[in-house]
Amino acid sequence: MAIVNLHNVTYKYPLTETPALQNVNLRVKEGEFVAIIGRNGAGKSTLCYTLAGFVPHFFKGELTGSVEVAGMDASKSHLHEWVLNVGLVFQNPFNQISGAKYTVFEEIAFGLENIGVPRDEMKVRVEEAMRLTGISDLADRSPYSLSGGQQQRVALTSILVMQPKVLVLDEPTSQLDPIGAREVFGVIRTMAEQGMTVVLAEHKVEWIARFADRVVALHEGKIILDGTPREVLTSDLLLDKGFGISRYTSAARKARELGLWRQEQLPVTLEEAAEGFALTPNASPKRRCESK
Amino acid sequence: MSLNRSFFVPIDSPLHRLNPLTKLTFVFAMIISAFLSVPDMAPALAVLVLLTGFIGKVQRQYRTVLLKLILPAILFMFVMQSVFLPGGETILIQVGRFDVARENVRAAFLTVSRVFVMVSSFAILLLTTHPSKLMADLTRRGLPPQLAYVIISTLQILPQMQAKAQTILSAQRSRGLDTESTFLKRVRAIVPLVGPLVFGSLVEVEERAIAIEARGFTSPRAKTFLYEVPDTRADRLIRWTLVIFTLLSLAARIWLS
């Protein structure tokens, strides 16, 4: 069953001429973890807004095609209904503070207060979410006096804690330290395994390759590739269009020219790269065939 | 103060433990009585408010607000009104070309007392009331959350603006704008500050709107609250006393006039 269903979606922001999304078709199954990649301005954030109902409910403009998420239809429902089912972590980590709270703990509880979660459950959930994202020690700090990465973790936690059916994340690890970013990917992976549907816009292809089920490449508002991480991340089309690819893939490409990468497949993860590069070039089946 | 963008001082004191509505009632009781009752009431209330400030264990912060914000303002008002206001018969002294009349001094003293009561009682409320608790309490009593949010934001507007101004000044200094070496430069630095401050605040309003929307703020479900905000019998007693006091002070005015 598809929990996200976009059909021929085209969207234009007010006062702009070219559509930010053009004929987008996207179906996501329940519990699937889909990563969106694309260059700056490709339309990733716009797609995230659309999935979370902010387009067209908050950003006006022109939307055509049909948007159905978690049983709601964009043309019929209200934004507050969307928020109960779909959580959105915005791209800019610095302006997601509610402005009404005194500590990080209260800030994270804010969403739960709004949707009427009982107090005892609220406390448990906030603590658990803070533990997951590694910010338990910030509980009593002011949300205004945090480092960039800490602010981003608070923003992420504030949405995670609401346990939406569909979680939409717009570059949620951009300010995080390297291991922290990997861990957040891990947390998201776990949530997906527990049944949450995740759509994530990101540039970190190494972690996308390792954690996502599926990758969608967006270019100038259109989906140009949609498939498994391996299919998409090793595609020549990505190179042509100037997407970023992992160092493993690009090193293997160069090595292939030098006869040092013998496998059919290009690697997308560290494990695959380590395995492939460890093969003796001479002993590889292809070389033997050729030399006969 | 700008650190948390709120005046609130997170400690425990009798005033901190009072229900937010009780303190709000106090503020309005004081203001209404000071402005609408008999003139002699205002200075007495000023003393009362001043003393209340010292129950809160926020004396240090209260003193800062008093010295930096309230005192300069009321001194200025006092001088303006007593010296520069024309009219008045009983001349006390002469300052340059201006006559200082007893009537004007009395009027100035009254104005200053009233302003002091207003600003000071608000300061006490803000220093001792946790913003989320105020919001929780008002919402629980049936105030629409949007309105409660606006009230909270308004009460925090000074520290918010101060923090924002500080941010812009830091950015401008980092790019070579001299905003502090001489008095003239300080004054001149206000000009490039105003535009971004106003524009930035507008942008922030929009960003806030979207940020709280994403957290379900407009959800029609009944809200719950992280903190229990106790409303004790003492609270209710104080509130009723304040209400009766206000009514009496209004009655006094009608009676005596």
Added chain:
Amino acid sequence: MRIEIKDLHFTYPSGVQALRGISLTIESGEQVAIIGQNGAGKTTLARHLNGLLQPTSGEVRIGYWDTRRYSTAKLAARVGYVFQNPDEQLFSRDVHMEVAFGPKNLGYPKERVEALVSEALEMTDLLQKRETNPYDLSPTWRKMVAIASVIAMDTPIVIFDEPTTGQDAATIERIANVIRVLRERGKTILTITHDMDFCAENFERVIVMSQGQVLLDGKANDVLGQEEILATTYVEPPQLTRLGKRLGFKETVRNEEEFLTALQKRWRI
């Protein structure tokens, strides 16, 4: 221009001890990357270099200037600082005004200001957007405006606080190019980053911070190979460095060229 930091401690008014004894010297014309976990104190350190923050104890010297004796406005002639959060840095009505603000304040002649602004806009690909209000740009473009507005000041020291966050590969390459150009001009550059590949490919010296202190400081190859120590501050070596380790390379490799050379050596080609 030289930067000298001696036993620098800093505690925020809220009581958070952000820096706990930092001593560093950065020579004129050096390019240094600063890495380390969230909250390690990188930004706090950077804000000391142009006087936005004053040491609780210890001292910071920019050239011979002690930052306690010079205002931020004065220090701006020597240190350009690209803030981590562009929202905190930008305040002008359009991109051109924003970029011209710094060089104008530094008192450069009109022609020089114009030349610097044009060059900065070109290097950051902002020429088309010169009349746009920075607030109407996406966060990634705002960051580019922040970069342009600092490089236009033509200061001997430039600090970039996480310049590549959220940027696509092409823009990261553009930023790397900005850094190359500044290097050729002999600028001293400090870059705070969480992007280890960017760090490895563009910097010779790397400083690792952890909990307000310097954990490691040295040549990129030496520092980036120390996987266990880096992990204590939540840093992972760059992709190819990790791959090299997995493959059992003896030397630490940190870019594609070094990786392929090591690979060839291994198979004796």
